[in-house]
Structures are given as C-alpha cells and as structure tokens.
Amino acid sequence: MRAFRGLLMIPVLAFAATGCSSIEPWVKPYDRENLADPIMVFTRAPISQDFLDHVFESREGSRGATGGGGGGCGCN
Amino acid sequence: MASNLNTRLAACVITCLALSGGARAGVLPEDRADLLYFRYDGGGVVIDGPSMLVRKSIGEHVSVSANYYIDMVSSASVDVETSASPYEDERTQSSLSVDFLHGKSTYSIGYVNSDESDYKAKTMFASVSHDMFGDLTTVSFSFKNGKNDVFRNVKTDGVVGNDPAFQQEMESKGYSVSLSQIVTKNLVLSGQYEVITDEGWLNSPYRSVRFFIGTDQQGQQPEVYPNTRSSNAASIRAKYFLPYRAAIDAMYRFYTDTWGVVGHTAELGYVHPLDTAWVGGNWIFEGRVRYYTQSAADFYMDIFPRADYSNFMARDKELATYNAITAGLGATYEFKVERFPWLSKGQVNFRFDHMMITYDDFRDARYSLGSFGTLPDEPLPPGTEPLYELDANIYQLFFSAFF
Amino acid sequence: MSVRTVKAKGIGKIVKGLALAAAFVLPAFATSSSGPAPSFKLSGRGGKAIDLSQFKGQVVMINFWATWCGPCRQEMPLLEDIYKKYKPMGFTMLAVNVEPDSKAAEAWLGKLAKPVSFPVAFDVDSKVSKAYNVAGMPSTVFVDRKGNFRVMHKGYKPGDENFYLTQIRSMLKE
Secondary structure: OHHHHHHHHHHHHHHHHHHHOOOOOOOOHHHOOOOOOHHHOOOOOHHHHHHHHHHHHOOOOOOOOOOOOOOOOOEO | OOOOHHHHHHHHHHHHHHHOOOOOOOOOOOOEEEEEEEEEEEOOEEEEEEEEEEEEEEOOOEEEEEEEEEEEEEEOOHHHHHHOOOEEEEEEEEEEEEEEEEOOEEEEEEEEEEEEOOEEEEEEEEEEEEEEOOOOEEEEEEEEEEEEEEEEEEEEOOEEEEEEEEEEEEEEEEEEEEEEEEEEOOEEEEEEEEEEEEEEOOOOOOOEEEEEEOOOEEEEEEOEOOOEEEEEEEEEEEEEEEOOOEEEEEEEEEEEEOOOOEEEEEEEEEEEEEOOHHHOOEEEEEEEEEEEEEEOOOOEOOOEOOOOOOOOEEOOHHHOOEEEEEEEEEEEEEEOOOOOOOOOEEEEEEEEEEEEEEEEEEEOOHHHHOEOOEOOOOOOOOOOOOEEEEEEEEEEEEEEEEO | OOHHHHHHHHHHHHHHHHHHHHHOOOOOOEEEOOOEOOOOEEEEHHHOEEEHHHHOOOEEEEEEEOOOOHHHHHHHHHHHHHHHHHHHHOEEEEEEEOOOOHHHHHHHHHOOOOOOOOOEEEOOOOHHHHHOOOOOEOEEEEEOOOOEEEEEEEOOOOOHHHHHHHHHHHHHOO
16 A cells, blocks of 8 residues: 555656646647547457456456556547 | 456456546547457357447536446366366346546546356446646546455255355455556557455365375365455556558556466557558458466465465466467458438457467366366376466457447 | 654645646636737648738637547537628638648548538648647637737537637627
C-alpha cells in the first residue's frame, strides 16, 4: 500500500508540473488526424480482448496491468 | 469446477477493464453491440460459448455497458486425467457498468457476477480517468474488490452436487494507476501499474500434489497454499502509426508476487486496413505474437521428495516454470447498410490464435499414473515422465454493430 | 523526521491535493478577446483564393474542422442552415479545413448528402490554426464587421448552435 500511495503522487506531480511550467502541448488538436484513426486505438474490440485476456490469465501465474489507455482525438 | 481460480478472478478483472471503456477520459466511449462466439481447444479441454456486449450512451454525459457471457467447459485436462473423471460445467457471467463524463474526467463504476456450480464470484470496481495537458495525457486510477465463495462438487448416487461439508471464501482487492501519453503525431505510449492482493482460500479443492515414496513409487495428497497472495504488475505499451496507413504496437509486462512467481510478457502486433475498391469493401487485417515466460512459485514442485515436505505445496502447472508463444491472425470486414441509417457501421470479425506452452518443471504424469484410473501398459517411474507440452487453438467469430 | 518537515509535507500534500481538485473543474468553453483577427489568405474549393479581408463589413463565423473529427462532421449541416438563414443580413460562414491533404477534404465535401454552399478554405500547413491558437476540434471564431476577433468557442455538442446564434444576432445588430 505504501508503494501505491507513493505512485499516487506521480500523476499529481505531473499535473502540478503542467500548471507551473511553460511547456506547451506539442501535438496540436489539428494535428491529431493519425491518432484519431480507428486503427490507432489500443483495443479495437473490447469483447474479444476481454476473452483473450481471460484465456491467458487462466493459464498463467501473472495477472494485472493488461488494461490500456487511449489517445483521444482532441474533439470537444 | 476445477477450472482455475485464476479463471474466475481473471474473468471479473478483465471484464471490468473492458467495460470501463478504457482511458479516453474526455469523450464517452462509442455506442456498440457485439456478439461473440468463441472456442478454446487444447490440452484436453474444450471451452466454448457466447458473449454479448452492449454499450449505449444516455444523453451527453452517461454511458452504460452490459455484458453476458457463458463458458461451457468440457474438461479432460492432464490434471483431471490423473486424479479425477472428465467433467462438464457451465460458467455464467454477467456485468454492468456506468460511465459518467464531467468535463475532462470520466468516473466509472461497475459490478461483475460470475456463477458456476462450485464457484461464485462477485466483484465491484470503480475508476476515475482524467484528460489533461491539451488532451495529450490521460491519467486513470481504479479500484476493484471481489468476494468469492468456493464450493466442492462431489458425486452422490451418480448425481453431482456441492459437498455440504465444504465451503470456503476468498477476497481480492486490486489497485491500478495508469498513464497514457501522446508523444508525437504518430505515437502513443501507455504505462500501467497494478497491485492485487488475495486473501482466503486460494487453491483448488480438487488438485493434488505428488511425492516420492521410496525411490520409485509415488503418492498424492491435497495441495496446500498460503492464504494470502500479493502481486505487482507493471506494463508499458506503445502504438505507432505508419505513413501508408497501418499501425504497429508493442507491449511488455513485468510481474512478481509474494508466492515467488516472476513473469515476463512481450507482445508485438500489426494492424493493416485495406479499403480500396478492388478488395470489395473495407477490410482490416491484424497479426499478433505474444511471448510469455514464467519462473515457478516458491512452493511449487512437480514431485516432492516425501509426503508433507513443506508447509505449502503446489503442483498447479499455472505456477510452474514455462515458456509460451501465442500467434494470432484476425480479419475484419466493415460494411454499411443503406436500409438502416441508424447503423453507422457493421463488422464481421474472425480471429484465430495458436498457443504453444512448453513446461520446464511440470511432467506429464499420465505416463506413470495413467488416465482416469487406467494405468498405462508400461508405467514410467515417477519423476522420469517427459515434460508436458500444451498446444491450443482459439477461435473467435464476432459481429459488431456501431450506432 | 522533525515536526517542521512533517508539517511541510502535510501542507505540500494539501496543495497538491487542491491542484488535483482544480483539474476537475469544468474548463471554459469560450474565450473572449479583442483586436483585429489575424489575416490570412488560403486556397479554397476549386483552387479559388480566399482572403479574410474580402469579408470585411460582414460578420464572419470561422469554423476550424477536419474530416476525421466526429463533432465537426456532426456540425456541418447545421452550419449550412445558419449560413443560408443569415447570409442576406451581412453574415458569412468560413470553414477552414486543417488537414494536410486538401484533395481528400474536397472529395469528402463532394460526397455530402447535404452539400455546403459557404466558402471553405484549406489550411494545409496549419499556419492559420496556429495564428488563431486553435485548442480543440472543432473551434469556432466570431469576427465582427470591423474585422475584430471577438469570441472563440471550443468544441461542439448538440445545443451549441444556440450560442452561435446569440453571437451572430448580437454582432449583426452592431
């Protein structure tokens, strides 16, 4: 739990950094064409990935850290 | 029945992630309905069944997702062959989740219920996801809590039912933090760290370990596991857009737990769309290779030197030392239906995966113990059986509708 | 660890907590400004040149859009309705496409079920998007009759057209 609490600080610090530093988002919303392409999503079919992750996890001793994030298209 | 404990836990965990719609915090996930038929065939086990997923947004801020899934298991695995009789069972899992979008944040809560004749699992999960830094960065936190009841099936007068003298419980808690970062116009990176802690009855009521009696005989006794297990997993993945319109991705995960299991996972994938006229519509092809290597739990042994060798003893091949390679190919055909303008697109998907596992310290005990109580003609001395290998074919056929 | 250090850590945690909480506050969707709108000259449909200064005297609604952006596509027919209704009163819509491949965008416009009749310009090297600090897709900028930059609206959700109409009507009265 202590390790987890420590890790909780990383995104907080990341946010604090964005607030006080002068780094500008370097990929502009109008440059997000490729990232917005449907093939660029980490999981195209959750129902299928769900099932495969289930198959692996029931045969392996490992578990966790299989979810992914996304890029977003900068829309709205 | 004896389907692994991991199966049950895994199913709930994974579904939670799928249902929570990933980490696209500032936008609700798209509406869709999927119907999947799957079949796993390998190592004497056949599991098939349907899975149905529906996701619908309500207004501008809420998205609801529901999944119904059935595993029909027909098992004559190597463990079952050496200690029991073949069995059939059915596991039903239903889950529901709700996402709330508020500005750049998404809040999700959900519930998963899994039922089979000898295992009942209930899991709740909650997560928060936030887009920041010009939508280049997404941070997510999630928590899950599962409470499971373990039963044991016995056959009385030819009828299979729960043993009234056996009922155990276990509880699982998981915490995860993940960060997704857009690095360039063509590259996304994502990292995740997850801690899971299990407490309670963590083994199988059916599985045994074996031990030497003298130098060439063997005996069996029930497995004994610790009643806690705490694990850490950290993964990183990347996805890159290729200029001719295709995408490659890579993933690595490191796993370690208090049972001494260490696992490395590496995966490489390639997605190639083809939407030129000569192909007759929109196709998306996908290829994937996954490599997994694991070193055994501290209290795992294929055959122990003697009975009651140590406080904890396991012979579950899931906890053994082994390497696994899985290669997969998938094809998706996308189409629009003029008659249904509410259907923005439909897809037919097919996917085939082939999994090959070679164990370093799990032997094929059928060579000494026989199969379903029938000894082989020339039983091998215990400990000299060949190392076990498992090949499995996994088929998926599913339809997706987007609206 | 001294008491002072513990207190400092505690305060630090509170500050960080507040900073994190601030991240969850609704972001502003519209920003106001004044001063002349950055001028530009771009290629339009059919290769015709479009210069922002040619619209001086009219209220101009500049809409930055892309074919890959869902809300932009959703908004397009509404923009056509607004253009048709207010054009006689001294209003013009000007859609600026931000994609590097203008041919693909032109082709997409040609296939629309409800074609658009307002001017469309192609900002292939994103110079205009940068000049206007486009921070979300789509982005809509209102320029008054004198050529001044008045309001920028980020994003599109059904219902935003009411905001557009309010801006247009008030600027037309000036």
